[in-house]
Amino acid sequence: MGSKRVAVKAKLTSNEIEAANRAEATALLIQVGYRVYRPEADCYGEDLILRTPDGKLRAVQLKASPDVNWKKYGGRSLWMLFPGSKRAGPRRWFLVPHDKLYEYAKSKHAQAPNWKKAWHWPYIPKELGRFLGRFEVKGKRKPGALRGKLRVGPKFFEPLPAKELSAWGK
Numbered sequence: 001m002g003s004k005r006v007a008v009k010a011k012l013t014s015n016e017i018e019a020a021n022r023a024e025a026t027a028l029l030i031q032v033g034y035r036v037y038r039p040e041a042d043c044y045g046e047d048l049i050l051r052t053p054d055g056k057l058r059a060v061q062l063k064a065s066p067d068v069n070w071k072k073y074g075g076r077s078l079w080m081l082f083p084g085s086k087r088a089g090p091r092r093w094f095l096v097p098h099d100k101l102y103e104y105a106k107s108k109h110a111q112a113p114n115w116k117k118a119w120h121w122p123y124i125p126k127e128l129g130r131f132l133g134r135f136e137v138k139g140k141r142k143p144g145a146l147r148g149k150l151r152v153g154p155k156f157f158e159p160l161p162a163k164e165l166s167a168w169g170k
Contacts (some may be wrong), residue, residue, distance in 0.1 A: 024093075033052075044059075044078075059077060066120070074099060084124055
């Protein structure tokens, strides 16, 4: 067999970036003890539902960078989940209540001419980074932490019965 060349896209679409971020965040959250669920419909800003390690449920809006918007997310008990800047190694991720982040943004930017009860940071400046420190998703990441905890028997690899296959439209 010869080697195949893989074409690398120059730029990902916003949907592709969101999917990659969701996969990265989900893996991290699971590794540090969260359960991650995806709602059937993206309603009221809920991209994910998390069960925290201590059993609390959190409705989460996933973003590519820090973002607040009172009209869209304010007063709804939503949490914002977004990564820190790209760097070597795993990125830092932050899980912060929207309304706390909104109050921080308001205290710093409400006098800005483009403040419209919403603010977006394309990256995390140092001062915001200090505020976000207590909201960093932390835990011991261990590659292979789930090894040996999930098992499938040989039946898992058998073809589906014809009746079940036909139910899938095949």
